[in-house]
Amino acid sequence: MIKKLADNISNYIVRELKYDDKRREIISYGLEVFLGTSIQTISILILAYCLNIFKSTVFVSISFIIFRRIIGGSHANTYKRCYFFSIFIMLLAGVSGEIINLETIHILISILLVYILAVIATILWIPAGTEKKQIKNKITRRKIKIETIILLTIWALVCSYLSNIGTFKYVISCLLGVILAFFLATPLGYRFISFKLIKNKSKIKGG
Amino acid sequence: MLKNLKAFLLSSAACLFTLIAMSGVSTKSMLFTYEPDIPESIKRDL
Numbered sequence: 001m002i003k004k005l006a007d008n009i010s011n012y013i014v015r016e017l018k019y020d021d022k023r024r025e026i027i028s029y030g031l032e033v034f035l036g037t038s039i040q041t042i043s044i045l046i047l048a049y050c051l052n053i054f055k056s057t058v059f060v061s062i063s064f065i066i067f068r069r070i071i072g073g074s075h076a077n078t079y080k081r082c083y084f085f086s087i088f089i090m091l092l093a094g095v096s097g098e099i100i101n102l103e104t105i106h107i108l109i110s111i112l113l114v115y116i117l118a119v120i121a122t123i124l125w126i127p128a129g130t131e132k133k134q135i136k137n138k139i140t141r142r143k144i145k146i147e148t149i150i151l152l153t154i155w156a157l158v159c160s161y162l163s164n165i166g167t168f169k170y171v172i173s174c175l176l177g178v179i180l181a182f183f184l185a186t187p188l189g190y191r192f193i194s195f196k197l198i199k200n201k202s203k204i205k206g207g
Numbered sequence: 208m209l210k211n212l213k214a215f216l217l218s219s220a221a222c223l224f225t226l227i228a229m230s231g232v233s234t235k236s237m238l239f240t241y242e243p244d245i246p247e248s249i250k251r252d253l
Contacts, residue, residue, distance in 0.1 A: 016217050017218060023225075026224075026249055027224045027225060029228045029246050033228065079243075
């Protein structure tokens, strides 16, 4: 449905502006991404607001997106599956972020644990690819691993600071967003979303 | 004037969607869990 709508709109744009077929393909793809993401985002925010978990869900989503953009991960093979799965996991994490209440020391231990596991996942599996897009260049892969570890370090320090000062109530939501992003980049995450695990030879060699 | 405005809006929209498409074929991943088929004309080795 999204693809059809994107194709119709891109056909109209290309007809009016007299572009060629190549441009039409590109515009249709961009439109498909834009429409799909917008509909998902708006649905998540509306449902989160109705369930009274808006702020928690926003922080989960922001943490998820920041890492997801860099590390990649498994993708659903249809938009419908993607739509319902994304809404489900974001809202579940939002609810969990609201309900879970930990002492500062426990939050700090959780941040440290997530940091260590995320660094291990980064070394082993990041960037995680799919059939449609794989990053094979070793230099690019190494660069992404380094970027991810730097970002993780900054994230861990910021979350630790915020949980220490005690005024920011959504550290657990941020933690859950990061856990989700890295989970979907692991082999277990791929199986969970029912998508083929892409084995990259450079990954097996520890690249 | 309306014709010019329409052309301006349409070309801005085309530009925006082209930018989004190019970000989709970079090393950066899609935001949530769906990834549409990338057109052959903009596929590249990463």
